[in-house]
Amino acid sequence: MTGNPVNCTVKSPVALQIGDVVSDSFHPGVYITDIVLGEPVNIQEISFKNYYTAYLTVRVLKKEVGSEEAPAKWVTCLRNHCLMANPHTEEGSQDYFSLYRQQMLMQPDNVTTVRLILRQPSSVWLNFNLEEIKIYPVMNEDSERDVPSWLSSITPAEEPLDMNGLPDPDAVSSSIQQMWALTEIMQSSQSSASIGRFDVDGCYDINLLSYT
Amino acid sequence: MAEKRRSGVGAAVADSGKAGKAESDEELLAQAGVGLLLRDALLKLVEARSEDPIGFLAEHFSNLVSEAESGPGGGAGAEDGPKQEEQSSAEEQQQLSRALWHLSLAHHSQRSAFNNNIRVAYDLLTLCGSSRSGSGGVQGRLYTEMLQCLCSEGGLSGTTAAPLLRRIRCHDYEAVPYELFRQGVLTCAAFADYIRKSQCLYAAVASRPERPAERALCRAVLGTLEEALDTSHGADSARFLEASAKISPAKLARAMAEVHVTSKLQEGPTMDAREFEDAAAALFIARVRVVS
Numbered sequence: 001m002t003g004n005p006v007n008c009t010v011k012s013p014v015a016l017q018i019g020d021v022v023s024d025s026f027h028p029g030v031y032i033t034d035i036v037l038g039e040p041v042n043i044q045e046i047s048f049k050n051y052y053t054a055y056l057t058v059r060v061l062k063k064e065v066g067s068e069e070a071p072a073k074w075v076t077c078l079r080n081h082c083l084m085a086n087p088h089t090e091e092g093s094q095d096y097f098s099l100y101r102q103q104m105l106m107q108p109d110n111v112t113t114v115r116l117i118l119r120q121p122s123s124v125w126l127n128f129n130l131e132e133i134k135i136y137p138v139m140n141e142d143s144e145r146d147v148p149s150w151l152s153s154i155t156p157a158e159e160p161l162d163m164n165g166l167p168d169p170d171a172v173s174s175s176i177q178q179m180w181a182l183t184e185i186m187q188s189s190q191s192s193a194s195i196g197r198f199d200v201d202g203c204y205d206i207n208l209l210s211y212t
Numbered sequence: 213m214a215e216k217r218r219s220g221v222g223a224a225v226a227d228s229g230k231a232g233k234a235e236s237d238e239e240l241l242a243q244a245g246v247g248l249l250l251r252d253a254l255l256k257l258v259e260a261r262s263e264d265p266i267g268f269l270a271e272h273f274s275n276l277v278s279e280a281e282s283g284p285g286g287g288a289g290a291e292d293g294p295k296q297e298e299q300s301s302a303e304e305q306q307q308l309s310r311a312l313w314h315l316s317l318a319h320h321s322q323r324s325a326f327n328n329n330i331r332v333a334y335d336l337l338t339l340c341g342s343s344r345s346g347s348g349g350v351q352g353r354l355y356t357e358m359l360q361c362l363c364s365e366g367g368l369s370g371t372t373a374a375p376l377l378r379r380i381r382c383h384d385y386e387a388v389p390y391e392l393f394r395q396g397v398l399t400c401a402a403f404a405d406y407i408r409k410s411q412c413l414y415a416a417v418a419s420r421p422e423r424p425a426e427r428a429l430c431r432a433v434l435g436t437l438e439e440a441l442d443t444s445h446g447a448d449s450a451r452f453l454e455a456s457a458k459i460s461p462a463k464l465a466r467a468m469a470e471v472h473v474t475s476k477l478q479e480g481p482t483m484d485a486r487e488f489e490d491a492a493a494a495l496f497i498a499r500v501r502v503v504s
Contacts, residue, residue, distance in 0.1 A: 148450075150457050166472055167419045167429065169465035175413035176437050176459045179406055183441055183496055184452075185320075186402045190501045193391035195382060197504050 005134040009036045013118070013129060029121055035114040035133060043108035045136040047098040052128040054087035055080045057117040058099065063110045072112060077104035080119075087122035101138070249276075259325045260317040275310050307340040308354065312361055320401040330394050333358075348387030355388045356381045359400055366404025372493055376403055379502045392503065399500060403493075410492035414485050424482040428471040431483075434491055436467055441495065 015028035031053075040063050058078040078099060084092040101108060114135065120128040198204075241247060253272055262268045311333035318325035337350045337358070350358075359381065363373035380396050382388055388396075417433055418425030440455040457463070 148454070150454050165419070166465070166468050167417050169461040169468065171416040172413065172433060172468075173459055173461040173464050175409055175416055176433065176440075176464070177456070179409045179413065179437060179492070179496075180440050180455060180459060182402045182406045182409065183499060186399050186496070187499055189395055189398050191391055191395065193389060193395065194504055195386050195388060195392055197386075 004136075006041050006137050007038055008133075008135055010133055011036065027123075027126055029119060031118040031129065033116045033118065033130065035116070035135065037112055037114070037135065040110040040112055041135065042138040043101060043111055043114075043135055044138045045098055045100050046114070046133070047096065047136070048133040049096050049131040050083050050092065050094060051131055052084070052093045052125040053118045053120055053130055054082070054084045054122065054128075055119040056083055056130075057081070057119075058104070059115045059117065060106075060108050060111045061113040061115070062108075063112050074115075075106045077106055077108055079105070087120060088124050093125075256317065259322075271313060275313065278306060278310070304340050304354065307336050308358060308361070311336045311358065312365065315362065315397060316365065320398055320405075326398075327394070330397055333397075334390055334393050349390065350388045350393055351384070352382035352386035352388060353384040355393065355396065356384075359396055362397065362400040363404065366400065368404055368407055372407060372489065373403075375493070375497050376400070376500060379497065379500050382503060403496060406496050407489060407493060410489055411485070413492070414488045424484045425488070426472075427481040427483045429468055430488050430491075432467045432471040433464070434495065436464060437492075438495055441499065
């Protein structure tokens with residue numbers, strides 16, 4: 001159903017703060033994480049493990065199909081999706097989540113970058129993050145694993161045959177099966193053991209022999 | 213009291229006498245190795261499960277005797293040339309018949325017993341004529357002769373077995389290694405069973421015993437067998453499943469019904485048993501690897 005996750009690079013989270021990052025000692029309440037995908041993907045599912053993030057907004061950078069000149073657009077797929085029911089308590093703080101295509105506001109097709117905006121308004125938690133982020137692409141309906149033709153023709157819906165005057169198929173089939181099995185036994189016991197003949201068409205004429 | 217003591221002493225003496233005899237009985241048996249002999253004979257009997265156990269045991273022991281005789285006797289043969297030739301050819305025939313007897317003990321479906329017997333026969337035949345040929349294996353002439361005997365013992369006529377033997381025979385001067393020997397014996401055994409089965413098949417296809425079978429039916433039946441044998445790609449298990457789907461009773465019924473409908477006349481062309489057997493044998497022999 002989900003298939004294999006797509007290869008992606010998760011960049012380190014960037015905090016949004018007013019003022020200088022180094023001198024101010026306030027902990028940020030918003031982190032932004034970008035995920036860059038190697039090639040445009042139709043996203044089926046995004047799964048991750050939460051670490052004390054309360055609210056999540058997902059924005060994707062969609063590449064326009066066909067027109068190379070038109071710039072890619074940022075589109076919001078999920079706005080303020082609640083991961084923790086109460087930001088101050090533990091509930092949902094370390095759960096596994098999956099976001100599906102059907103939950104999103106826009107179709108996440110031809111996506112090159114995914115931006116996750118994490119918010120944690122509570123001052124209880126010093127750090128918050130998302131871990132083990134995996135993105136799954138849309139799988140095709142027709143996979144290459146097909147039923148072999150002989151399997152599909154085993155039980156045909158046919159009217160019963162008129163076996164009048166014909167030999168008994170069970171007896172015939174049982175004899176044929178045994179003959180087939182004997183031939184298989186003979187074939188499987190054959191190895192490449194050779195007796196080491198070096199003649200060319202039954203002839204050992206010195207002109208025909210070679211050094212190899 | 214005195215009588216009792218005397219009888220007691222007498223009894224003790226008699227007891228020690230009997231005990232002495234018993235000890236020497238056990239010693240006698242242990243010396244001759246009879247326990248081992250009998251155990252081997254019984255094991256062979258159980259393996260072979262022949263209908264005539266007494267005859268089987270008699271043959272087994274006579275083989276042992278002749279082996280014991282020829283063992284020390286075969287080495288010391290410093291006599292005139294032609295006499296030696298005669299002797300060695302008689303010896304060869306003896307070894308050959310002994311090897312054939314060993315091979316007939318177990319059916320090829322009893323895989324481990326059959327392989328053991330092949331090993332024993334191979335060793336017998338390698339020793340035979342060891343003064344002349346090297347230790348590379350069984351002499352080609354002996355090998356070919358043995359295969360011919362195997363085929364005739366399996367109920368195959370000379371003409372039926374000839375194409376098979378052409379593929380797996382060896383020249384007189386060649387030395388046959390063990391692996392080839394085993395393959396050849398197994399092929400002949402399987403072929404004998406195969407021809408017997410094809411005769412049963414012909415009897416099943418020709419629903420009336422006094423009349424030969426319809427040609428079209430025979431062709432259809434052999435065609436499905438050939439199709440099943442031709443599934444060559446894929447892993448073993450997939451191949452077996454596919455082949456068995458092709459020779460299921462439903463498939464065969466359909467194949468026969470298709471062919472039968474077209475020839476509604478009672479007196480269509482027929483195929484006799486001989487031709488059917490040859491056609492079936494051709495399917496088998498075509499898949500036998502030629503010795504090279």
